[in-house]
Every structure is written in C-alpha cells, then in structure tokens.
Amino acid sequence: MAIKKIGKQTVKLQNPPSIIGTATIVGPKEGEGPLKDYFDIVLEDDMWGQESFEKAEAKIQEEAIKLAISNANLSTSDIDYLFSGDLLNQITSSSYTARQLEIPYFGLYGACSTMTESLSLGAMAIDGGFANYVVCATSSHFSSAERQFRFPLEYGAQRPLTSQWTVTGAGATVLSATGNGPYITYITTGKIKDYGITDANNMGSAMAPAAIDTITQHFQDTGYSPDDYDLIITGDLAAVGKKILLDLMGKKGYDLSKNYTDCGVKIFDGVEQDTHAGGSGCACAAVVFNGYIYKEMIKGNLNRVLLVATGALHSPISTLQGESIPGIAHAVTIDNSLN
Amino acid sequence: MAIKKIGKQTVKLQNPPSIIGTATIVGPKEGEGPLKDYFDIVLEDDMWGQESFEKAEAKIQEEAIKLAISNANLSTSDIDYLFSGDLLNQITSSSYTARQLEIPYFGLYGACSTMTESLSLGAMAIDGGFANYVVCATSSHFSSAERQFRFPLEYGAQRPLTSQWTVTGAGATVLSATGNGPYITYITTGKIKDYGITDANNMGSAMAPAAIDTITQHFQDTGYSPDDYDLIITGDLAAVGKKILLDLMGKKGYDLSKNYTDCGVKIFDGVEQDTHAGGSGCACAAVVFNGYIYKEMIKGNLNRVLLVATGALHSPISTLQGESIPGIAHAVTIDNSLN
Numbered sequence: 001m002a003i004k005k006i007g008k009q010t011v012k013l014q015n016p017p018s019i020i021g022t023a024t025i026v027g028p029k030e031g032e033g034p035l036k037d038y039f040d041i042v043l044e045d046d047m048w049g050q051e052s053f054e055k056a057e058a059k060i061q062e063e064a065i066k067l068a069i070s071n072a073n074l075s076t077s078d079i080d081y082l083f084s085g086d087l088l089n090q091i092t093s094s095s096y097t098a099r100q101l102e103i104p105y106f107g108l109y110g111a112c113s114t115m116t117e118s119l120s121l122g123a124m125a126i127d128g129g130f131a132n133y134v135v136c137a138t139s140s141h142f143s144s145a146e147r148q149f150r151f152p153l154e155y156g157a158q159r160p161l162t163s164q165w166t167v168t169g170a171g172a173t174v175l176s177a178t179g180n181g182p183y184i185t186y187i188t189t190g191k192i193k194d195y196g197i198t199d200a201n202n203m204g205s206a207m208a209p210a211a212i213d214t215i216t217q218h219f220q221d222t223g224y225s226p227d228d229y230d231l232i233i234t235g236d237l238a239a240v241g242k243k244i245l246l247d248l249m250g251k252k253g254y255d256l257s258k259n260y261t262d263c264g265v266k267i268f269d270g271v272e273q274d275t276h277a278g279g280s281g282c283a284c285a286a287v288v289f290n291g292y293i294y295k296e297m298i299k300g301n302l303n304r305v306l307l308v309a310t311g312a313l314h315s316p317i318s319t320l321q322g323e324s325i326p327g328i329a330h331a332v333t334i335d336n337s338l339n
Numbered sequence: 340m341a342i343k344k345i346g347k348q349t350v351k352l353q354n355p356p357s358i359i360g361t362a363t364i365v366g367p368k369e370g371e372g373p374l375k376d377y378f379d380i381v382l383e384d385d386m387w388g389q390e391s392f393e394k395a396e397a398k399i400q401e402e403a404i405k406l407a408i409s410n411a412n413l414s415t416s417d418i419d420y421l422f423s424g425d426l427l428n429q430i431t432s433s434s435y436t437a438r439q440l441e442i443p444y445f446g447l448y449g450a451c452s453t454m455t456e457s458l459s460l461g462a463m464a465i466d467g468g469f470a471n472y473v474v475c476a477t478s479s480h481f482s483s484a485e486r487q488f489r490f491p492l493e494y495g496a497q498r499p500l501t502s503q504w505t506v507t508g509a510g511a512t513v514l515s516a517t518g519n520g521p522y523i524t525y526i527t528t529g530k531i532k533d534y535g536i537t538d539a540n541n542m543g544s545a546m547a548p549a550a551i552d553t554i555t556q557h558f559q560d561t562g563y564s565p566d567d568y569d570l571i572i573t574g575d576l577a578a579v580g581k582k583i584l585l586d587l588m589g590k591k592g593y594d595l596s597k598n599y600t601d602c603g604v605k606i607f608d609g610v611e612q613d614t615h616a617g618g619s620g621c622a623c624a625a626v627v628f629n630g631y632i633y634k635e636m637i638k639g640n641l642n643r644v645l646l647v648a649t650g651a652l653h654s655p656i657s658t659l660q661g662e663s664i665p666g667i668a669h670a671v672t673i674d675n676s677l678n
Contacts, residue, residue: 003516004468005419009443011469052660080344081528089428090654091448092662095531099665104348104528106456107652107667109430109448117445121460128467129343130350177342189420189443192434313434313446315427321391323431326438328446 004127007221009214010188016338017126017134018179021072022290025064027142027168030279030287033268038291039169040067046141046168053143054088055096061086061139061170062097068135068172068290079103079174080131083118086139086282087111087166088148093139103135112207112236113190113311114138115171115286116330122175123184123332132177139170140281149200149316162202164238164264164280165273171286173294182297186333188218192313194326200319204241204264204277207310210327211237212248215308218331219254226256230302233293234329235285235309238264238278263288263309285309293334303336343466346560348553349527355677356465356473357518360411361629364403366481366507369618369626372607377630378508379406385480385507392482393427394435400425400478400509401436407474407511407629418442418513419470422457425478425621426450426505427487432478442474451546451575452529452650453477454510454624455669461514462523462671471516478509479620488539488655501541503577503603503619504612510625512633521636525672527557531652533665539658543580543603543616546649549666550576551587554647557670558593565595569641572632573668574624574648577603577617602627602648624648632673642675 004011024039031042041063050056061084069076082101085108086093098105110117118136125131143153145166151157175184193213197206211234219225226232237245242262249256263285264278289307296302314325343350363378370381380402389395400423408415421440424447425432437444449456457475464470482492484505490496514523532552536545550573558564565571576584581601588595602624603617628646635641653664 003471005470014468054656054660085448087429088654089656090426090450090652092652092654092657095652095665095667096657096662099531099533102530104530105667106460106528107448109424109446111429121445124467124469125463128463128469129353130463130467131344132342189445191441191443192438194438313429313431315429315431317393317428318431318435321393323435326434328434328444 009217010186010221012186013123013127013184015127016183016185017123017175019173019182020176020179021068021174022294023064023067023071024171024287024291025060025169026287030167030169030267033273035267035292038295039287053141054092057093057139057141057144058096061093061137062100064170065135065137065172068174072174074133076101076103079133079135081106081125081134083108083122083134084137085109085114087145111311111313112280112282112284113309113328113330114282115289116307116309116332119173119184119332120187120189120330123187126175126177134175135172137172138282138286140166140283142166142168145281159276160201161276162240164203164277165268165275166281167267167279167283169283169287171283171290173290182334182336183338184332185335186222188214188221188331190214190329192326192328194324196324198324203280203312204237205244206312206325207327208237208241208244210329211245211308211310214329214331216252226254229259229304229306232256232260232306234262236264236280237262237310240277297336305334307332307334348556349525349560351525352462352466352523354466355522355524356462356514358512358521359515359518360407360513361633362403362406362410363510363626363630364399364508365626369506369508369606372612374606374631377634378626392480393431396432396478396480396483397435400432400476401439403509404474404476404511407513411513413472415440415442418472418474420445420464420473422447422461422473423476424448424453426484450650450652451619451621452648452667452669453621454628455646455648455671458512458523458671459526459528459669462526465514465516473514474511476511477621477625479505479622481505481507484620498615499540500615501579503542503616504607504614505620506606506618506622508622508626510622510629512629521673521675522677523671524674525561527553527560527670529553529668531665531667533663535663537663542619542651543576544583545651545664546666547576547580547583550584550647550649550668553668553670555591565593568598568643568645571595571599571645573601575603575619576601576649579616636675644673646671646673
C-alpha cells in the first residue's frame with residue numbers, strides 16, 4: 001500500500017475528508033468580541049444553569065457537539081468516533097460529554113492544540129477507511145482554567161500584560177468520507193519544542209517555537225510557500241507569540257506578514273476588552289476555526305487555510321517542580337477544492 | 340475505498356501492523372510479583388534518582404520507549420508517531436517524555452485504558468498508510484497516582500479491600516507496517532458506561548460495565564466467541580471487577596470461565612503482597628501486555644489474545660462535585676498468524 005507520508009512530518013490525504021457541519025458556542029465576553037456574528041450560540045451566562053464552572057464547560061461542549069451533528073443533518077448514532085479533549089485534569093469536560101453521547105470515544109490531551117490534534121486523527125480515521133463520520137471537538141472555560149492553572153478567581157490576582165484570556169466556549173467539526181468540502185488535505189504533526197519558558201503567564205512565548213517548527217516543516221514537506229495560503233493562523237500565541245513568530249519566520253526566509261494571524265488576536269479586542277495579549281484555551285482555535293474560518297470558506301472568501309493550533313503541555317505540578325513549559329503545534333490544511 | 344468497519348464499533352485491519360518490539364520497566368514491588376521474570380528492567384528504587392515521583396514516572400516512560408525502539412532495532416528518528424498518555428494531570432509524564440524524544444506526538448487521555456487506546460490509534464495510523472513505524476506507550480506510578488487521586492501518602496490512609504494498587508512502571512510497543520507478527524487484527528473502540536459508582540476506592544466495579552459492553556460488542560461485530568481466544572484479559576478490573584464481569588457475561592450467554600483473567604489479578608500476589616483487590620494504573624495493562632502476553636505469544640504459548648484495557652475517567656474535582664465515575668474499555672485482538 002502507498003504510504004501517504006510526504007517529507008518528515010506530513011501526510012497528504014488520498015481521500016480527503018469533507019467538513020459537513022460545525023458548531024460553536026461561546027460565553028458572553030466572546031460574544032462581545034470582533035467575531036461575535038460568526039458564533040452559533042452566545043451564552044448570556046457562562047454558568048448556563050450548572051452548579052460549577054467544570055459542569056458548565058461540559059454542557060457547552062456537549063451542546064456544541066450535538067449542534068454540529070444536527071448542522072450536518074446526522075444523528076449521534078451515525079457517528080463512528082468522537083475525538084475530543086480539553087484542559088481540565090483528566091479531561092473531564094470531554095469524558096462527561098462523551099458519556100452523554102454514546103459514541104465510541106478517543107480522549108485526547110493536547111492542551112490548546114486539541115482542535116488540530118482531533119482534526120488530524122479524525123481525518124486519518126476517515127482517509128484510512130475506518131469511519132464514515134467522525135466528530136472532532138474541544139472546549140475551555142475561563143473560570144475552570146484560571147482556577148486550575150493559576151489562582152483562585154476570588155484572589156483577584158493582577159494579570160501581567162503577557163497574560164492571555166482563556167476563551168469560554170466549544171467548537172465541534174463533523175468530518176465525512178463524502179461531501180463537497182471544505183476538505184482536510186494535509187496534516188503536519190508537531191514535535192515538542194521547549195525553549196525554557198517557565199512563566200505560566202507568558203504562554204505565547206512558550207508555544208511560538210513549536211508553531212515555528214511545525215509551519216517550517218509543513219512548507220518543507222509539502223513544497224508550499226506562504227503565498228499558497230489565503231490564511232495561515234495559529235491557535236493562541238496571541239500578540240506576544242504572534243510577534244515572535246513573524247520575526248523568526250522572517251529570519252528563516254518566510255515572509256508571513258501578508259496573510260498570517262492568530263486566533264487569540266482575532267477573538268478579542270485586546271484594548272476594549274482588557275484581555276492583554278489576547279485569547280487562549282482549547283476553545284480559542286476551536287471557535288475561530290468552526291465559526292469564522294469555516295463560514296468564510298463556505299462563502300468563498302478564504303479558499304486555502306493552514307490552521308496551526310498550539311498547546312502548552314505543562315501542569316501546575318510540573319511548574320512547581322521547576323520544569324519549563326513544553327510547546328506543541330499541529331497543522332492541518334483546509335482546502336475549498338481538490339486539484 | 341472499502342470501509343474496514345464491521346458491525347457497530349469494530350474495524351478489521353486490512354494490512355495488520357506487526358509488533359516488532361516491546362519493553363517494560365517496573366518498580367520493586369512489581370518485580371517481586373508473579374510476573375517478575377517477564378519484565379525487561381526491575382528498578383531497585385522507584386525514584387530512579389529523580390527528585391519527585393512525577394519526574395521518576397517520566398523517566399520510566401522515556402527509558403521504556405527508548406528500550407522498545409532499541410529492541411525493534413530502530414532509532415527514534417525512524418518512528419513516525421508516538422501515541423502516549425498517562426494518569427497525571429495534563430499527562431505530564433508523557434509530554435515530558437515526548438520532549439526528550441523528538442518524535443511527532445499525539446497525547447492521549449484514556450486513564451488506564453491508554454495502552455489499548457494507543458494501540459488502536461497506532462494500528463490505524465499504520466493500516467491507513469500514514470506511518471511505517473509508531474510507538475504506543477503509557478506509564479503510571481503508585482506514588483504520583485495515589486497523592487493525586489486519593490490522599491497524601493504521608494497520611495497512611497487505610498485502604499479498603501476493594502481498593503487496588505497502582506502499578507509503578509511503563510510499557511511500550513513498536514508497531515510496524517511490515518513484520519512477522521504478532522499482528523493487531525481487530526480494534527473495538529469503547530463507549531463510556533457509567534452505572535453510578537462514586538467510590539474512587541472501588542474502580543473495578545466502576546469499569547466492569549464498560550468492559551462487558553466492549554467485549555460483548557466485539558463478539559457481536561466479529562462473530563468470534565470466547566472459545567476463539569486463547570486469552571481474554573481486561574486491564575485493571577482486579578478481583579472485584581473480574582468477578583462482576585464473569586457473572587454478567589455469563590448471564591449474557593458468554594462463558595468466560597476458561598480463558599478470562601485480568602492484568603490486575605495477574606501482576607500481584609494479592610495475599611502475599613497485600614494489594615487487596617489487585618493492580619491498577621495505566622502501567623498495569625501495559626507491562627502485563629508488553630511483558631507477559633507478548634513474550635508468551637512469541638513462544639507460541641498464546642496465539643490469539645483479546646486485550647481490553649479499562650479506564651476510569653473521573654478526576655478528584657469531578658468526584659468532589661458529586662459526579663459518578665465514567666468507565667471506558669478499548670479492545671484489540673492480537674494474533675500470531677493471519678488467516
């Protein structure tokens with residue numbers, strides 16, 4: 001059988017899966033941001049009637065998955081596999097969601113790279129002939145993440161300017177073996193990069209080297225150049241990491257100044273909304289992709305996009321034990337047409 | 340393209356990957372148990388020179404993966420993907436291990452089902468044509484798990500008789516697109532089952548329904564009966580869950596009394612070693628599979644095995660918030676021959 005691998009870290013799909021439905025649900029703050037018109041549901045209350053932030057996050061993920069399946073004109077029993085993960089310890093948002101859905105379930109942990117980790121594995125499951133329909137999903141919640149990774153919210157701890165604002169929301173994508181696109185055509189899977197950042201309030205700097213490594217490898221493996229893309233977008237490097245990435249990619253000879261941005265930069269108005277460096281969290285790439293990017297592709301305003309979700313794979317325990325923050329970035333190419 | 344799915348939750352691999360190398364490293368207690376002669380390395384000190392239990396667990400996983408790759412006569416640069424996960428918050432044992440190895444990395448969270456979750460996705464990556472070589476791995480450590488999920492070790496909390504003993508160790512499997520077996524031939528991916536158990540000291544009962552569901556579905560999907568297997572083995576139901584499984588499978592018309600056991604029952608001598616119900620942890624299925632089962636298959640003493648690693652997908656936070664424990668079980672068939 002032909003190996004689909006090209007170059008060192010990329011596969012070119014032979015039967016590219018089609019995205020046949022997406023859904024996004026976001027919290028009130030995200031619903032006041034620049035992308036507000038792209039989201040399916042904007043919550044008035046980020047607790048959504050639940051008793052804890054963690055239970056609210058699980059409900060948001062569950063409803064986003066159900067809505068994506070409904071938007072694809074399918075029912076949960078049609079779905080062969082669910083690939084999902086989140087930031088919480090033991091990814092409970094995803095597991096308690098999967099409990100409600102009765103779909104064969106692969107739990108993932110890629111921190112904020114989860115959207116492209118799930119799209120990568122979901123697309124391989126379809127292209128490999130193992131599934132007709134899969135759902136790829138992730139979620140995050142400002143309040144569940146902040147109290148787990150940083151400080152109890154009640155402290156009112158001051159946030160440095162390098163800090164980012166965890167997006168409250170969830171995004172889900174339904175991939176199908178048949179359909180009219182947009183298609184997932186290439187997958188470049190990341191290696192971990194760790195340049196020694198230890199500050200959990202400076203995630204953009206911790207993750208930028210991984211994004212640079214994956215994007216560079218993607219260009220080398222595929223032969224694409226930046227100009228072959230309408231949009232190259234990282235997950236949640238936000239303003240600090242975006243600047244590092246642009247500078248260092250430029251030094252490597254790749255000019256991304258015309259068509260590169262970051263989901264964490266897009267989702268909030270950093271000045272008006274006081275989010276400092278920008279958005280973060282698994283939901284950051286998930287809602288920007290399943291909302292803004294998908295809908296702009298359907299309209300034909302974007303035709304080829306490189307989505308590079310970025311994850312910081314530390315834990316509060318590893319940070320307390322003096323470890324630095326390992327970063328990872330997984331890239332997927334989404335194409336409106338196959339040629 | 341032909342869909343490889345058979346029945347509701349199973350795929351039959353068309354180019355079954357071959358296991359070309361494994362490795363196991365265990366702690367001192369596991370090295371005194373009934374399977375001691377099957378492990379590659381038995382540690383004299385479960386800290387292995389590291390400063391914390393968590394760092395020791397990462398070192399154990401890293402060395403197990405390196406040894407498996409060496410046992411397969413490969414080097415890390417030959418490996419297309421690493422699929423791994425563990426029990427710790429944000430799976431830091433796996434991510435810090437992946438940082439050292441420079442292999443494209445998919446982080447997983449399936450709790451103690453991780454060994455078969457990683458084998459499932461690794462086998463699909465090869466059978467689907469995306470990789471020539473993958474490594475599937477997981478680890479656990481008694482001391483890192485106990486203090487995260489239950490009580491600080493210093494409390495000396497009394498353990499009820501339903502409790503299990505988290506295995507200290509790691510197991511790694513190298514899968515190849517070519518080879519002479521043993522082969523992975525079928526994959527049955529589990530759905531979450533939750534019958535309302537809330538006691539983190541009674542994991543066998545929490546996970547047994549998921550194992551029963553997956554094994555039953557496997558028989559229905561494949562047409563196999565219990566007698567088609569030399570061994571059917573769950574991951575870490577231990578004595579309590581094993582009895583539940585045998586009873587309930589019998590009521591469903593499947594007699595497993597002749598060829599079923601559990602890795603958590605095999606790994607310790609429950610009376611002599613005071614481990615109560617038996618072993619648990621991601622490493623339980625990992626070291627029993629990569630040590631005992633693999634070596635008995637190579638000798639020809641076992642020819643077809645159904646490995647069903649079982650996971651309890653709760654977190655300490657979800658338990659404190661009153662949630663019950665969702666269970667999952669993923670099954671893989673390992674065959675000495677293809678016919």
